[in-house]
Amino acid sequence: MKANYNRVASFYDHLSRIVFGKAIIEAQKYLVDFIGAGSAILVVGGGTGWILEEISEKHPSGLKIVYVDKSEKMIDLSKKRNVGTNRVVFLNADIDHVMLHDKFDIVFTPFILDNFSTKTLAPVFDKIHRLLLPGSLWLFADFQLTKKGEWWQRPLLNAMYLFFNIFCNVETARLPDSDSVFRKYGYTPVATYAFFGEFISSTVYRNNSSFQPA
Numbered sequence: 222m223k224a225n226y227n228r229v230a231s232f233y234d235h236l237s238r239i240v241f242g243k244a245i246i247e248a249q250k251y252l253v254d255f256i257g258a259g260s261a262i263l264v265v266g267g268g269t270g271w272i273l274e275e276i277s278e279k280h281p282s283g284l285k286i287v288y289v290d291k292s293e294k295m296i297d298l299s300k301k302r303n304v305g306t307n308r309v310v311f312l313n314a315d316i317d318h319v320m321l322h323d324k325f326d327i328v329f330t331p332f333i334l335d336n337f338s339t340k341t342l343a344p345v346f347d348k349i350h351r352l353l354l355p356g357s358l359w360l361f362a363d364f365q366l367t368k369k370g371e372w373w374q375r376p377l378l379n380a381m382y383l384f385f386n387i388f389c390n391v392e393t394a395r396l397p398d399s400d401s402v403f404r405k406y407g408y409t410p411v412a413t414y415a416f417f418g419e420f421i422s423s424t425v426y427r428n429n430s431s432f433q434p435a
């Protein structure tokens with residue numbers, strides 16, 4: 222996939238704060254609460270790495286984290302974060318191409334699955350799923366369109382896609398149907414919370430089995 226966030230890395234967090242206030246942060250902090258002590262965590266598309274500080278504030282030690290981001294600049298910023306004594310491996314790579322042999326208790330995908338179309342999400346989802354242990358948690362934060370707010374959510378979403386299509390070469394201009402992919406793989410939502418007038422949703426999915434679709 223073509224997306225490249227290098228051009229926006231230096232101001233990404235400021236921009237997100239201007240548009241969404243603290244909602245992007247709160248949505249991810251909500252998910253951090255589901256991380257158990259001693260977990261092996263895969264973070265995909267973590268951006269500038271502030272999430273590592275949130276995670277490490279809750280668990281200053283004992284975690285094993287693999288942090289994958291395709292943007293070299295995002296990885297450089299992330300490496301400067303305080304991670305306590307947790308073990309963090311930074312991989313500047315496309316999740317689609319990365320080769321991992323470890324299995325994880327937790328995968329965290331904050332505002333990255335919306336970079337894929339429903340079609341291009343399928344192999345990426347499958348790849349991540351195969352890296353997870355049975356009973357693991359998938360911590361998912363992303364945008365959604367709801368009936369109540371669609372009149373303002375859709376134009377805002379379109380404007381965001383236009384911006385990221387131009388500056389980051391994001392390949393799609395609409396949200397993938399991630400919910401049906403989670404269902405197809407047998408995941409169960411165990412907790413969910415909406416932020417920013419329901420435009421942002423954080424969901425904790427449990428991986429019920431080692432189910433693999435044909």
Ligand SMILES: C[S@@+](CC[C@H](N)C(=O)[O-])C[C@H]1O[C@@H](n2cnc3c(N)ncnc32)[C@H](O)[C@@H]1O
Pocket residue numbers: 222224225226227237245265266267268269289290291292295314315316317331332333336
């Ligand atoms: C919209 S940003 C979200 C950043 C961060 N999670 C946040 O909420 O502030 C998407 C992030 O995913 C990364 N990314 C996009 N496509 C990727 C891919 N195929 N593999 C790994 N990282 C990717 C980008 O470099 C960027 O850092």
